[in-house]
Amino acid sequence: MTERRAGEGPAQRQVVAGLVAAPGLPLELAEDLADRLPGVMAARAPRVRWAFVVRPEPLVGTADIDVDLVRPARERLLAEGWELAICLTDLPVRVGRRPVTAFASRALGVGVVSVPAFGAVDLAERVLQAVLYLLDELAPDAASGPRQSPPPGPRRRSWRRRLLDSAVGSRDAPEQDSVRFVAAASVGNIRLLLGMVRANRPWRLMIGLSRVLVAAAGTAAFGLSSASLWWIGDAMSWPRLLAMDLVAALIICVTLIVGHRLWERPQVPAARERVTLVNLATALTVALGVLPLLAALLVVTTLCARAVLLQPVLGQQLGHPPRIGDYIGIASLVSALAVLGGALGAALETDVTVREAAYGYRAADGRAGHERRSGADGP
Structure with a gap:
């Protein structure tokens, strides 16, 4: 896998992030993210140069063994010297009856995205939005650099942004050093079921x-x-x-x-x-x-x-x-x-x-x- 970098001009800081993905659909999405994220992050934080490295990891897609989704990504992070890592898995994650779309551990520098939780349509955009949220949580200074001041007056989010935010779900912080995004139980479980079928192809x-x-x-x-x-x-x-x-x-x-x-x-x-x-x-x-x-x-x-x-x-x-x-x-x-x-x-x-x-x-x-x-x- 090759690194994708973007961001022209002087950079005060460089951040290397890993995308650890299960083979199949999550790996395809990770490759797409590696192409798109550098440009998106350059617009969000011009003074930071981002590099994204994609690594396949069958362990985060293996359903038959006892596996902690955070551990393989953390081991990759330490082995390759990344600043943070995000794991993309096709396994469902839930809290009670509510699907978890993404969660992050700030202490470990690892985030996890459950791809099926985003349903079967507009998948690339929804996963991208979730990864951006995780980057804001894991590296708030680097992911949210100096921005232009918003125009005066009320700002309304577009219908597409509202749909993306709805798919990611509401933010919840069960512990001081962790955060997760949880979807609604009714719509979220239907979307999760369709996403699991989509992942099965x-x-x-x-x-x-x-x-x-x-x-x-x-x-x-x-x-x-x-x-x-x-x-x-x-x-x-x-x-x-x-x-x-x-x-x-x-x-x-x-x-x-x-x-x-x-x-x-x-x-x-x-x-x-x-x-x-x-x-x-x-x-x-x-x-x-x-x-x-x-x-x-x-x-x-x-x-x-x-x-x-x-x-x-x-x-x-x-x-x-x-x-x-x-x-x-x-x-x-x-x-x-x-x-x-x-x-x-x-x-x-x-x-x-x-x-x-x-x-x-x-x-x-x-x-x-x-x-x-x-x-x-x-x-």
């Missing part, structure tokens, strides 16, 4: 499950050649066909979650709420990976049915001239059966393949999705 799930795709495609090809399925698809009502598609998607989701042990169980009663949140994120991740598979199969099967099933042949079997709705009905039934066939392929996938598709690099650490067991409810 569910769009990779369909691509990663090759055996599921092969099994589903083979079942769909067989189904289109069966005259019995033509009759059944033509006779079934649209609500029943839709229900079959949804049930098929539910079965393959359950197969993936249960068959590959993605569903977590709380080890202690106090962890019940945390594990429930993780399981909800897992269920949403798998559903968002499976539903596009069903939709894609439905579209492809409809096109294939329209191309392969000639109208005279199909009309002779159905007893009436086929309409476009008949083709869609047959394709819907075939797609539901194909997804059920794909459940067999899901069962044949290895645990590592499924976890890698659903959780990325954390598959190598075992059962993904756990929050850290030490201090997971708050700094």
Whole structure:
């Protein structure tokens, strides 16, 4: 990793800060921050030259072991001689039922940003705002250098700044040398859940499950050649066909979650709420990976049915001239059966393949999705 520096002109002081990030989305955000922060800090404190160094740290994203998020960043800080360090993790952190977006220890010179707490949209801007708040707490003199006087009269914050501040949450100082930013319980937990799903990157799930795709495609090809399925698809009502598609998607989701042990169980009663949140994120991740598979199969099967099933042949079997709705009905039934066939392929996938598709690099650490067991409810 290379250092990014900014700030032209004479500098009275140089501050070197480290961005310690978990592999995956937090590391991508850290790289973006390293590009943007020097310019932002140069505008805020022109007499201070900032240098930001990005370092990947798998330990702050490993969910299966007892880990203190502050310790790896502190060790990096001491080893590399930084003035302060900020850790970006994809693990959720909460105080009671309220998500913690960021916290800092002034005594240790370390701040932590919980990326999932900022939701799934406008993530880069929200994380940037949180890091700026942490820099103000960890190095108030260097982060808030001489500024121009504000113009006279009342100043109103823009709607974008209000949204960013709302995402970061309210400031709380539980101890003299520490500070944390806590989001509202209702909106914050919804945002945290969506952020956890975003960090899992569910769009990779369909691509990663090759055996599921092969099994589903083979079942769909067989189904289109069966005259019995033509009759059944033509006779079934649209609500029943839709229900079959949804049930098929539910079965393959359950197969993936249960068959590959993605569903977590709380080890202690106090962890019940945390594990429930993780399981909800897992269920949403798998559903968002499976539903596009069903939709894609439905579209492809409809096109294939329209191309392969000639109208005279199909009309002779159905007893009436086929309409476009008949083709869609047959394709819907075939797609539901194909997804059920794909459940067999899901069962044949290895645990590592499924976890890698659903959780990325954390598959190598075992059962993904756990929050850290030490201090997971708050700094």
